[in-house]
Structures are given as structure tokens and as C-alpha cells.
Amino acid sequence: MTTLAPRRRSTNRGGPSVGRPGAVWALPATLFFGLFALVPLVMVVVLSFTQWSGIGSPRFVGLENWTDLASDPVMMKSLWLSVLLVVLGVVTQTPLSILLGVWAAGHQKNRAVLSAIYFVPLLLSAAAISVLWRALLDPNFGIPGQLPWLFGDGNLLGNQAGAIAVLTFVGMWQFTPFHTLIYQGAARAIPQVLYQAAQIDGASTVRQFFSITLPQLKNSVITSMILMVVGGLTTFDTVLILTNGGPGTDTTITAFYMYQQAFRSFDFGTGSAIAVVLVVVATAISLLVVRLSGYDKMQSEQEGI
Amino acid sequence: MKPRPNYLAGFGSIVWLLVVILPLYVLVSASFQTRQGYGTDGPLAVPTTFTFENYANAISSGFGLYFVNTVIVTVAVVLIVVVLVAPLSYAIVRSRGRFATGVFRLFLLGLAVPSSAVIVPIFYLINVVGLYDNLLGIILPTAAFALPVSTLILSGTMRDISPELYEAMAMDGATPVRTFFRLVLPLSKSGISTIVVFAALQAWNGFLFPLILTQSDSTRVVTLGLFNFQSQYGVNVPGLLAAVMLSMIPVLLVYLFARRALVQGLMGMGGK
Numbered sequence: 001m002t003t004l005a006p007r008r009r010s011t012n013r014g015g016p017s018v019g020r021p022g023a024v025w026a027l028p029a030t031l032f033f034g035l036f037a038l039v040p041l042v043m044v045v046v047l048s049f050t051q052w053s054g055i056g057s058p059r060f061v062g063l064e065n066w067t068d069l070a071s072d073p074v075m076m077k078s079l080w081l082s083v084l085l086v087v088l089g090v091v092t093q094t095p096l097s098i099l100l101g102v103w104a105a106g107h108q109k110n111r112a113v114l115s116a117i118y119f120v121p122l123l124l125s126a127a128a129i130s131v132l133w134r135a136l137l138d139p140n141f142g143i144p145g146q147l148p149w150l151f152g153d154g155n156l157l158g159n160q161a162g163a164i165a166v167l168t169f170v171g172m173w174q175f176t177p178f179h180t181l182i183y184q185g186a187a188r189a190i191p192q193v194l195y196q197a198a199q200i201d202g203a204s205t206v207r208q209f210f211s212i213t214l215p216q217l218k219n220s221v222i223t224s225m226i227l228m229v230v231g232g233l234t235t236f237d238t239v240l241i242l243t244n245g246g247p248g249t250d251t252t253i254t255a256f257y258m259y260q261q262a263f264r265s266f267d268f269g270t271g272s273a274i275a276v277v278l279v280v281v282a283t284a285i286s287l288l289v290v291r292l293s294g295y296d297k298m299q300s301e302q303e304g305i
Numbered sequence: 306m307k308p309r310p311n312y313l314a315g316f317g318s319i320v321w322l323l324v325v326i327l328p329l330y331v332l333v334s335a336s337f338q339t340r341q342g343y344g345t346d347g348p349l350a351v352p353t354t355f356t357f358e359n360y361a362n363a364i365s366s367g368f369g370l371y372f373v374n375t376v377i378v379t380v381a382v383v384l385i386v387v388v389l390v391a392p393l394s395y396a397i398v399r400s401r402g403r404f405a406t407g408v409f410r411l412f413l414l415g416l417a418v419p420s421s422a423v424i425v426p427i428f429y430l431i432n433v434v435g436l437y438d439n440l441l442g443i444i445l446p447t448a449a450f451a452l453p454v455s456t457l458i459l460s461g462t463m464r465d466i467s468p469e470l471y472e473a474m475a476m477d478g479a480t481p482v483r484t485f486f487r488l489v490l491p492l493s494k495s496g497i498s499t500i501v502v503f504a505a506l507q508a509w510n511g512f513l514f515p516l517i518l519t520q521s522d523s524t525r526v527v528t529l530g531l532f533n534f535q536s537q538y539g540v541n542v543p544g545l546l547a548a549v550m551l552s553m554i555p556v557l558l559v560y561l562f563a564r565r566a567l568v569q570g571l572m573g574m575g576g577k
Contacts, residue, residue: 021481025396026408029389029452033411036449037418040426047425054432099317114318118325119568123556125510127528128549131535135542136328136348143331146347173324181568234419237512241532255421263517268425275422282419
């Protein structure tokens, strides 16, 4: 597993400065990245105060996009739907991926084989997954048509509750393997001493799970949740392909609404304003998760061992 | 490790196995059935018909070209990422002073920029430089957004190179260029293969940038092709699923032959 936090080794920084690379080595990548990621981040704020239809130059209109957005009922509804889908995603994926991750952390042969299969959804693009599920859930040619006792008329995407359930389920199918991997790596890093001590004390497996495994996985839970929040708020490919925001605007989440405003209604100013809202909300929720969990002032989980 | 039986997780793992496998079974079996056969048998049944026609149709209706386009985009993205990230990581790990730390912080900050939040300015920029509906227009932003994670991965690998080796090179009077090619690159092979796989996956499975930056058939990539295919032939489920299969084959091959690098590359995706 790749650790995202860099390990600092001061020894590499000491020593003579002979033969050390200069700033010029870092320049091409920094410029390239600045141009395509950091400049756009500033530009999206600027563009949110303009009107631009994709032709000609953006025209400055002050706060117009923002005041329009504040009184736009679809925008308000989309924010609520985004939060709902993110919460549903976190609630369904977190327990499942913790269980699977801890289970897959064992080195038994059968677990390795199953883990390799669990992995497959991760290899597929969001486009492939959405197209696959849309075909599977087709009211006429799909699975619901074959199992009427379970799915009723089979038109799952025809009503809001059904469409939200489908998006949640497909999200689960798509992303659980990834979060499972996070927990698998973290569970393998838990010192075995803890379990040996617990066994000596006569703690049951369940007790060990709740008293050792879960607390030790706390950092991973936070990482995984932040990824779910940011990813869930900002991606819209599944919504675009599976429901196209419908029925009506019943699954028009904010990210999809941004796409619609910018690239279908050619109102790039409003699209930019929505993008700014998304970045602010995603960052705010991530910070909130970090603050509530005490991650920012947390010591190592292995303190005292 | 002493195996501790975990029945709850064991049971869950079997249920989840079914949930994962069932759609994949339908995907494979439907893609080899005739349209009529699939219509009468239904998705879950054991197929009674067998044909390669769906694949032939998918390729002749444009997927051959989409495939070539995607290969071009993927190779170009991988080249750009490796060529930019290798010297960058070397500088981050070995440069003196605040500069390297500052650059590293910048890329850490970049991890938090979701690509979908900046699609409007990127659309604007690509239009201004005249790369709309051009494969290069997909390549540049895709490569840029693969940089932060790749930098984290590769600088991590390069930090593990022992300082004594650098000192030995310096004693011999080696220039940074020589140190980079003779010492750093050969010892960073595992990190480089991880970022190659990561960047390739991003490019191959990328959907957002092609969606907003291309429109014509000649610049279409596989993911966008699937989306268009669905809007046009949504009722032809076997044909559609054969196209999905085609889009996955290269990734499945990598999975079979370079699993370790792939898993690490996928974990890198967490930064997105």
C-alpha cells in the first residue's frame, strides 16, 4: 500500500551540496501543474462573476450569477440531494468496507483469491460501470423484469426513491473495493502484540474487533470518509449516465447541475459559481470531519506500545 | 498471524462476492449472446446462443478508432507524467532549502483540487489555445491532474534511496544529471512502474475531460464512446456490453501481468 503521507528522512537533506539538483529540475512540472490546476482554481472564482456562453469573451456582471443561484430552487434541492447521496454512501460503504478490509487482511489463501475478485469493479471506468448497470437494470431486458416479486414493475429509475437507491447501490459496487483496500492495508499494520495481549486476557473475537481493530483503524476511517465526501460531492459521471439527473430534477445533484448549467445551457458563469460552491462545501465538510474526529491534534495510534 | 475465525465477516464476504460476480457474469455472458437469445433467455439464465457478432459490430461501429484514440491519449499522458514527475521528485528529495518543501506543499495542496470543479476554466483555456476537439486537449489536463499523486508516490520511493549512495556519487564528482540517470532512476523502478500504471489508468478510464473537451467522432475515446453508444443503441444490451468488455480488456491484461503495480497505482487514486 502506498502511504500518502511522505516520510521525512533528514539524512537526505544533510551532507555536502555538491551534485544536488537545483530548482530548475522542479520547474517544468510546477509550471505545468500551475497552469492546468491552480490557475483554473483562481479562474473559476473570477468566471463566477461573469457571463459567458462559450462564444466570444466573458463579460463581467458582478454578483448576478450569485444572486440568481441563491434564489434558484433547483440549486437548493441539488445541495440537499448531494448531501443525502454522500451520507447514504458513507453509511453503506464504511461498515461494509471495514468488515471486508479486516477480513481480507488475513493472509489465508481463500481470502487472497476473493480479494482479487472484489477488486475487479475498481478496474472499470465509471462510464463502463454506469453503462453496465443501466443495462442490468433495464425495465424490459434487465434483471428487474426477471424478478417481479422483488422489483415490482421493474422501472427502478422511474421514481426518486428508486433512482436514489440505484445510485447508492452502484456507488457501493464501484467504490467499496477501494475503501476495502484502505482498511486492508491499515488492518495489516496493527501490531499483533495487541491481539496477543487481548487473547491472554481472554477477550473474544468480537470484543477484540471493537476494542482493538476499530480504534486502531480510526485514521483510515477519517481518510476514507473524506475521500467519500469530496468524491461524492464533485463527481457526476454516474448520475449523468444512469439517471441524467432525473426523473425530472429528482437526482440532479449539485455537481451534475453545474455540468448542466455550463455545458448544456451554456451558462458558464453560473456553472462556475456552482463549482465554487462545491469546492467550498467539500472543503468545509472535510475540515469538519477532521475537527470533529480530533484528527488534527491526534497522536500516533501506537502510542504507549 | 494466528488465524482467528471471523464468521460475520466471512459471511459478509460471500454475500459481497455474489454482488460483485453477478453483474460481471451477465456482462461476459450477454456480450457473447445474440440479441434475440438475450431477449428471450434474460440476463441471469445460462445462455443458449453464442456469437462473436457483438464484438465485430462494436469494432466496426467506431470502437476500433476510439481504441486507437485512447491508446494515444494514454501513452502521451504516461510519457508527460513520467518525464515531469521524475526530475520533480528528485528535486523535492535532494534539493536544499525551503524551495523543495514549498514545491512539495504546492503539490499536496493540488491533491485537494477536484478536477470537476475546474472544468469550466479548463474548457475556457483549451478553447483559447485552440485545442478544443483535439486529443492534445484531453492529454494536457489529464496529465496535469495525475501529477500530485504521482509526485507523492515517486518522491516516497526516492526518499528510500540511501544517502550514502548519493554521497558516493558526489565523491566521484558526479553532476546532478549523472546522479539522476545512473543512480536515482535505476533505483526508483518500482515507484516509476506504479506511477506509469496510475497515470495510464487515469487516462484510460478518464471520462470528464473527453466529455467536455471533444465532440466529434474522430477524437472520441473509449469511455465517451460507451456513453454515446448507450444513448444510441441502449436497447441492444449484448452489443453495448460487448463494447464495455472491449473497454476493459487492456486493464484486465495489466491486472493479470502486473498486479502489484496496478494495486499500488489504484491506491494512489485515493488522492483524487
